[in-house]
Structure formats: structure tokens, C-alpha cells
Amino acid sequence: MAIEILMPALSPTMEEGTLAKWLVKEGDTVASGDILAEIETDKATMEFEAVDEGSIGKIVIAEGTEGVKVNAVIAILVEEGEAVPDGTSEKAPQGAAEAPPATPQVSTAPASPPQPNATPDWPEGTPMKAQTVREALRDAMAEEMRADEDVYLMGEEVAEYQGAYKISQGMLDEFGPKRVIDTPITEHGFTGIAVGSAYAGLKPIVEFMTFNFAVQALDQIINSAAKTLYMSGGQMGAPMVFRGANGAAARVGAQHSQCYAAWFMQVPGLKVAMPYCASDAKGLLKTAIRDPNPVIFLENEILYGRNFDVPDVDDYTVPFGKARIWRTGTDVTIVSFGIGMQYALEAADKLAEDGISAEVLDLRTLRPMDTGAIIRSVMKTNRCVTVEEGWPQGSVGSYITSVIMQEAFDYLDAPVINCTGKDVPMPYAANLEKLALVTTDEVIAAVKQVTYR
Amino acid sequence: MAAKKSTKKSNTSAEELLGFYREMLLIRRFEEKAGQLYGMGLIGGFCHLYIGQEAVVVGLEATTEEGDKRITSYRDHGHMLACGMDPDGVMAELTGRAGGYSGGKGGSMHMFSKEKNFYGGHGIVGAQVPLGTGLAFADKYKGNGRVSFAYFGDGASNQGQVYEAFNMAALWELPVIFVIENNQYAMGTAQKRSTSTPDIYTRGQAFGIPGEPVDGMDVLAVKAAGQKAVAHARAGKGPYILEIKTYRYRGHSMSDPAKYRTREEVQRMREERDAIEHVRTLLLTGKHATEDDLKAIDKDIKATVNKAADFAKASPEPALEELWTDIYAEPATA
Ligand SMILES: Cc1ncc(C[n+]2csc(CCOP(=O)(O)OP(=O)(O)O)c2C)c(N)n1
Ligand SMILES: [Mg+2]
Numbered sequence: 191m192a193i194e195i196l197m198p199a200l201s202p203t204m205e206e207g208t209l210a211k212w213l214v215k216e217g218d219t220v221a222s223g224d225i226l227a228e229i230e231t232d233k234a235t236m237e238f239e240a241v242d243e244g245s246i247g248k249i250v251i252a253e254g255t256e257g258v259k260v261n262a263v264i265a266i267l268v269e270e271g272e273a274v275p276d277g278t279s280e281k282a283p284q285g286a287a288e289a290p291p292a293t294p295q296v297s298t299a300p301a302s303p304p305q306p307n308a309t310p311d312w313p314e315g316t317p318m319k320a321q322t323v324r325e326a327l328r329d330a331m332a333e334e335m336r337a338d339e340d341v342y343l344m345g346e347e348v349a350e351y352q353g354a355y356k357i358s359q360g361m362l363d364e365f366g367p368k369r370v371i372d373t374p375i376t377e378h379g380f381t382g383i384a385v386g387s388a389y390a391g392l393k394p395i396v397e398f399m400t401f402n403f404a405v406q407a408l409d410q411i412i413n414s415a416a417k418t419l420y421m422s423g424g425q426m427g428a429p430m431v432f433r434g435a436n437g438a439a440a441r442v443g444a445q446h447s448q449c450y451a452a453w454f455m456q457v458p459g460l461k462v463a464m465p466y467c468a469s470d471a472k473g474l475l476k477t478a479i480r481d482p483n484p485v486i487f488l489e490n491e492i493l494y495g496r497n498f499d500v501p502d503v504d505d506y507t508v509p510f511g512k513a514r515i516w517r518t519g520t521d522v523t524i525v526s527f528g529i530g531m532q533y534a535l536e537a538a539d540k541l542a543e544d545g546i547s548a549e550v551l552d553l554r555t556l557r558p559m560d561t562g563a564i565i566r567s568v569m570k571t572n573r574c575v576t577v578e579e580g581w582p583q584g585s586v587g588s589y590i591t592s593v594i595m596q597e598a599f600d601y602l603d604a605p606v607i608n609c610t611g612k613d614v615p616m617p618y619a620a621n622l623e624k625l626a627l628v629t630t631d632e633v634i635a636a637v638k639q640v641t642y643r
Numbered sequence: 644m645a646a647k648k649s650t651k652k653s654n655t656s657a658e659e660l661l662g663f664y665r666e667m668l669l670i671r672r673f674e675e676k677a678g679q680l681y682g683m684g685l686i687g688g689f690c691h692l693y694i695g696q697e698a699v700v701v702g703l704e705a706t707t708e709e710g711d712k713r714i715t716s717y718r719d720h721g722h723m724l725a726c727g728m729d730p731d732g733v734m735a736e737l738t739g740r741a742g743g744y745s746g747g748k749g750g751s752m753h754m755f756s757k758e759k760n761f762y763g764g765h766g767i768v769g770a771q772v773p774l775g776t777g778l779a780f781a782d783k784y785k786g787n788g789r790v791s792f793a794y795f796g797d798g799a800s801n802q803g804q805v806y807e808a809f810n811m812a813a814l815w816e817l818p819v820i821f822v823i824e825n826n827q828y829a830m831g832t833a834q835k836r837s838t839s840t841p842d843i844y845t846r847g848q849a850f851g852i853p854g855e856p857v858d859g860m861d862v863l864a865v866k867a868a869g870q871k872a873v874a875h876a877r878a879g880k881g882p883y884i885l886e887i888k889t890y891r892y893r894g895h896s897m898s899d900p901a902k903y904r905t906r907e908e909v910q911r912m913r914e915e916r917d918a919i920e921h922v923r924t925l926l927l928t929g930k931h932a933t934e935d936d937l938k939a940i941d942k943d944i945k946a947t948v949n950k951a952a953d954f955a956k957a958s959p960e961p962a963l964e965e966l967w968t969d970i971y972a973e974p975a976t977a
Contacts (some may be wrong), residue, residue: 241678300958373811391781
């Protein structure tokens with residue numbers, strides 16, 4: 191049976207090419223792997239090999255021909271002694287049918303504001319106990335490890351040293367070295383190992399001493415953990431938590447003081463939590479460990495030692511994607527998360543003294559983000575200020591601003607202001623460091639600006 | 644080729660040799676067909692063929708047991724066929740169709756099968772080495788007696804994370820077999836232009852990991868080395884390195900003009916060292932099969948591959964809603 195030899199596509203972008211040279215002539219016998227011709231693409235001259243065996247019955251396109259379309263018949267291969275059938279013609283490319291254009295999804299202002307989930311995190315009358323964020327994080331891990339054998343903790347100094355920031359205090363004693371694992375200083379490697387173990391069904395908690403070092407492992411986090419569920423068509427993913435201190439500590443300089451919230455928040459396939467208080471640290475971390483997706487859990491060294499009330503109940507969890515309203519108000523919405531909440535809350539207190547009523551929202555998770563709660567609040571207050579420690583360009587606040595523009599533009603009485611860390615690497619000098627961070631005074635000034643006071 | 648040649652032929656049976664022949668030929672014909680479909684524009688993007696290297700994965704798969712795991716790079720079609728994945732589903736993934744293993748969302752470089760313990764298909768050179776070590780970590784954690792194969796190239800062997808993984812695999816005695824498929828080139832870079840010492844298998848020495856070179860054009864030699872490595876790992880003695888000297892006949896990917904090596908070099912390997920020809924000769928000279936038997940196998944494989952191609956062309960493109968699925972797994976409801 192005669193076989194048509196078609197002009198091949200020799201690169202991801204090639205549509206046509208030049209048939210530079212035939213290395214066979216009519217009547218030649220060819221075997222699979224023999225070079226038939228040289229073909230020039232826009233990038234290179236490539237050799238074109240035979241796939242089937244037979245003899246060259248006819249050369250349809252002469253050498254030197256330019257602009258030969260991919261899939262045009264260039265020669266006919268026949269079996270030994272067979273005649274060339276006639277009527278072979280150029281074929282239309284056999285590529286897959288083109289997809290109908292997807293309707294672009296333009297979001298417009300919602301007719302009615304989305305209803306945020308406003309149920310309280312714990313019912314009235316729940317017993318409370320004071321705990322540091324540090325203790326809350328440890329309890330969350332320990333409770334989940336008691337409940338699920340597949341959960342383990344891995345990182346530098348997590349076991350014998352009891353944690354570089356003492357988060358895993360006592361855990362080696364309780365769970366043993368099989369489940370609380372000291373790693374060498376090798377972020378890229380141990381992150382890859384943890385992701386691989388998650389593919390195989392374990393639920394690792396990877397502690398980065400600080401997130402500055404997670405940048406060495408960014409490839410494994412993004413390319414291997416976040417994308418696998420999608421790339422495998424839902425067959426397997428990485429149910430795991432990456433956690434550790436994020437953002438500025440104090441006087442540790444540029445390489446140890448950076449907020450990565452906006453970086454990770456950008457990645458579909460990741461979830462990102464960034465608690466402020468101890469009850470959220472506990473409830474969100476428990477939710478993160480149970481979540482079947484890779485979760486980035488951004489803690490803060492300065493907050494570790496801070497005390498908050500935590501519900502004294504058996505199994506306290508906080509859902510992802512639900513902002514917490516710390517303070518209701520009518521004049522302005524202040525949106526923040528993580529340590530930014532400290533400035534937001536302080537500012538709100540001082541603003542109240544000046545008769546400005548601020549509503550303060552703690553996003554708690556940045557992906558999923560409770561944009562419904564932001565929009566609803568802005569529809570009420572008509573003004574918004576965002577507060578974060580990270581850099582301004584491509585910040586969490588700039589994303590929030592774009593959402594407000596698209597969904598509540600008509601409700602705004604003033605431009606949204608983003609209070610952020612300054613657009614500089616973190617300096618070491620005490621006075622400059624103070625200047626580089628976002629401050630309560632800046633939040634107050636921003637609120638006064640949007641309220642025209 | 645520096646590697647030892649296997650001389651013992653008692654390591655096999657007629658039945659096994661026929662199986663090797665069939666599996667290697669399936670990979671080769673499948674890859675030729677993939678190349679053809681690429682040429683027709685039915686397969687897009689990057690497409691890295693395994694032609695020439697068939698004996699590596701076929702020899703090693705002969706040493707595996709149910710539940711053992713494997714992970715590799717983007718040059719993954721052969722590994723998938725060798726571990727028993729359906730050629731139809733693999734080819735349909737290459738054409739980006741709904742019937743593909745990843746529903747068309749992964750493509751040639753990113754394919755997985757939970758059922759066959761095939762953990763991908765990874766496009767980042769070297770990333771699969773810690774990932775594969777992690778599979779072994781999970782097996783050791785569960786104490787299930789399984790081993791994992793982490794395949795990577797001579798080029799990948801220069802990635803830092805490979806040595807991070809070596810260190811932890813040895814430190815924690817993880818049951819992983821590091822398989823370096825040394826096909827002598829990383830894209831256009833010959834091994835000697837990228838690698839300070841010629842023998843990559845010795846690089847485990849610094850971590851106390853035994854390693855050995857293997858003739859990758861001899862499926863029986865690969866199997867024998869694999870058995871040793873698997874026995875070591877399964878016995879709880881930790882990782883093992885096999886540097887399998889092999890050769891790819893085709894370009895790095897479909898769009899590689901391959902100007903970094905001579906046509907003669909390729910031709911010489913094909914004519915003198917071809918792994919499939921080697922088994923074919925063993926079968927015929929050992930009178931384990933006749934020309935007619937082998938022709939029947941060839942025909943059978945051609946039919947399998949044609950069926951896969953037909954399936955891959957006929958399978959519909961993924962539904963447009965699929966753009967938005969499989970980004971997150973649903974948390975179990977409490
Ligand atoms: C981290 C990374 N760097 C570069 C590339 C581009 N790239 C893809 S394959 C390749 C060569 C790899 O060669 P080798 O490891 O020998 O494997 P082979 O292709 O020979 O199977 C390169 C540089 C990549 N995919 N990932
Ligand atoms: Mg190579």
C-alpha cells in the first residue's frame with residue numbers, strides 16, 4: 191500500500207519550511223531511520239528520517255522549494271514493485287479542530303453584594319485560655335499528628351533542638367524521630383523529598399527555619415507541589431503544609447526580612463494562610479494539615495511570643511477563605527493580615543479617639559481570599575486602606591485594590607490606599623529599619639486621607 | 644563503552660527474551676509513531692523520544708514487584724509503556740485529548756498513573772530525583788517493603804538537588820535506586836563538556852552509596868544490575884546508583900537539528916549496538932524464535948501502535964470546563 195510522506199512540523203512553531211535537499215531519489219529503497227531529506231525551518235536545517243520502509247515511488251515536491259506547508263505531500267512511498275497511485279494532492283493540515291473561542295469573563299459590579307460567612311469562630315460561652323502563637327502552633331501540629339499517622343514534621347532543627355524558634359517543643363519526645371525529623375541544611379532537597387512523599391500518600395509538614403530559605407525550594411513548591419494535581423488530571427497531588435517564619439523579624443537585615451505573601455498568593459494550586467492571633471494560628475494550621483492541597487503557612491517571629499485567647503475545646507479549626515471582622519465601623523475599611531493586623535488595630539483605636547469609625551478585616555487566608563467580605567464592607571464604608579509589610583509593587587493590597595475597582599467602583603468615595611513596607615531591601619540600622627516598615631502612623635494618615643480629614 | 648558486558652545468558656529464559664523483544668519494540672514503534680504525529684502537527688510543544696534507550700527501562704522493569712514506584716523526566720513515554728500503562732492513553736495525552744492519562748492537561752512531559760505507580764513525567768531537570776527519594780521515604784515510613792526508581796539523565800546529574808537527595812537517601816537509608824540514563828548528551832552538550840569526571844556512578848562514593856556502570860544496550864546486563872540494586876534497597880541497605888550507558892538515536896526533542904554529533908556516530912550505535920537487534924539475535928541464534936514468530940510480534944505491535952494513534956486522533960479535546968478543574972482537591976467534609 192502506498193504511503194504519503196508529508197512535510198513534517200519540526201518545531202513547536204513551524205507552519206512551513208523549505209525542502210532544501212532530497213537525500214534519496216525515486217526508486218531508492220529506504221528503511222526506518224534513513225534520512226530522506228534536509229528541511230529548513232526558520233530556526234535550523236533538520237534531517238528528516240523515514241518512519242516506514244519501502245521504496246520511493248515518487249518525489250512530489252522538488253528540492254529547493256520554499257514555503258512548503260506542513261502536512262503537504264512531499265513524496266510517495268510504495269512497496270517494492272508497487273505502482274504509484276495517482277490523485278495524491280495537498281492535504282489540509284490534520285490538526286485538532288479549533289476550540290470555539292471561550293467567552294471572555296468580564297466581571298462587573300455584582301447586583302447584590304456577596305454574602306460573607308459571618309458566623310462567629312466560636313459560639314458564645316466557649317471556654318477560653320490564654321496561649322502564645324507559638325504554643326498554639328505546636329498544639330495544632332501535635333493534635334493533628336495524634337489524629338493521623340501519615341502526618342509528620344520535617345525541617346532543620348525541628349527535633350532535637352526543639353525548633354529554631356521552639357515551635358516544635360516537646361514533639362520529638364511525643365512522636366519520636368520517625369515523625370519529627372531533623373534534616374540537613376538542604377532546602378531544595380528536603381522539600382523535594384517531602385513533596386515526593388506526599389505524592390505517595392503521606393502528609394508532611396515542612397518547617398522552613400524562615401521563608402527566606404524557602405526560596406531555594408521555590409521550584410519544588412511551585413513546579414512539583416502546586417501543579418501536579420492539574421498536570422495529572424486529578425490523579426495525584428501534594429497534600430502538605432509548608433510553614434515557618436515570614437517577614438521581618440528585628441535587625442536581621444535584608445536577606446532575613448522579607449514578606450512572601452504576595453509571591454505565593456499568585457500561584458493557582460497553592461493555598462496561603464497568614465494568621466495574626468493565636469486562635470487563628472491554631473485553627474488555620476489544623477485546617478491546613480487536613481487540606482488535601484499544598485498550603486503555604488506564613489508565620490511571624492515577632493508574633494510567636496504574643497498571647498491571645500484561644501478556645502479551650504477539643505478540636506478547634508478555622509475555615510479557609512473566611513475573613514474575620516475584628517472591629518465593625520462605618521467610615522473606612524482597613525484590610526490586613528498577619529502582623530499587619532497589629533498596625534491596623536492600633537490605628538483603628540487611635541482613629542476612634544478622633545471620631546473616625548474604622549472596620550478592620552483580617553483576611554487570615556490570602557488564597558482563597560474572602561473578597562466578598564471586603565466588597566461588602568467597602569459598600570458600607572465607601573473607603574478602603576490596605577496594610578501589609580511586604581513591598582508595594584505587585585502587593586497583596588494592589589490585588590485587593592483591583593478587585594474593589596472591578597466590583598465596587600461606584601461605591602468608592604476615595605481612591606484605595608495601600609500601606610506597605612517601603613520599596614527597599616531591609617536595612618540593618620535601627621533607625622532605617624523602622625523607616626522601612628509600615629507603621630501605625632502611616633495607616634492613620636492614609637485613613638485620614640481617604641476620609642478627607 | 645566502558646561498561647561491563649553481560650556474558651551469562653542463564654539469567655533469562657526464552658519467554659523472558661521474547662517479552663523483552665516485544666516491550667522494547669513496542670516502545671520503539673510507539674515513539675516512531677509519536678514522531679510521525681508530531682510531524683503532522685497532531686502533537687505539539689516539546690516531544691522527547693526514547694528511541695535507542697529502550698533496554699534501560701525494560702531491563703529494570705523486569706526487576707520490579709507490584710507496588711514498586713517509578714519517576715522520571717520529560718523523556719517518559721518508554722517508562723510509561725514499560726510499567727504497563729495503556730498506549731492509547733499515553734498517545735492521547737501526547738495529542739492533548741480527553742482520553743489521555745491527564746485528560747490532555749499534562750502533555751508529553753507531564754503524565755502520571757496512580758494505578759501503575761508512575762509518578763511522572765517531570766519537566767524540571769533534576770527535580771524528580773528528590774521527588775523519587777521522597778517516594779522511597781514514604782515507603783520506608785510505611786514499612787511496606789517497596790522500592791522506588793528515580794531515573795535521570797547525565798545532564799541532570801549536575802544539578803545540586805541530586806546530591807542533596809543522595810545525602811538524605813544515604814543518611815536515612817531510603818529504598819531508592821538512582822538510575823542515571825547516560826545517553827552521553829544533555830541537549831547539545833556532550834557529557835565531557837559538562838561533567839568533570841567521566842564516571843557519574845562514582846559520585847555516590849562521597850555519600851557512601853554504591854554504584855556501578857551498566858551496558859545499557861544489553862537488556863540482560865541492565866536486568867542483572869537492576870536485580871542487584873533492588874536486592875540492596877529492598878534489604879534495607881539504602882540507595883544504589885546505576886549509571887546506565889545508553890544512547891538516544893533521535894534529537895533531544897523533535898525540534899533538535901542534532902548538529903553536535905556526527906551522523907556516523909549515530910549510525911554506528913544503531914548498527915553495532917542496537918538493543919533490540921541484540922535481543923533479536925539472541926532469540927534467533929538460540930532458536931527461541933523463528934523469523935516468522937518475530938514477524939508476527941512486529942505485526943501485532945504495529946497494530947497496537949496504530950490503534951493508539953487512531954484513539955489519540957479520535958479522542959475529543961478536553962471539554963472547555965476542564966480548564967477550571969483539578970486545581971484544588973476538595974477537602975474531606977468533617
Ligand atoms: C532546571 C532546568 N534547566 C533546563 C531545562 C531545559 N532542558 C530540558 S532537557 C535538558 C537537557 C537534559 O539532559 P539530560 O539530563 O542528559 O537528559 P536527556 O534529555 O538526555 O534524557 C535541558 C537543559 C529544564 N527543563 N530544566
Ligand atoms: Mg542525556
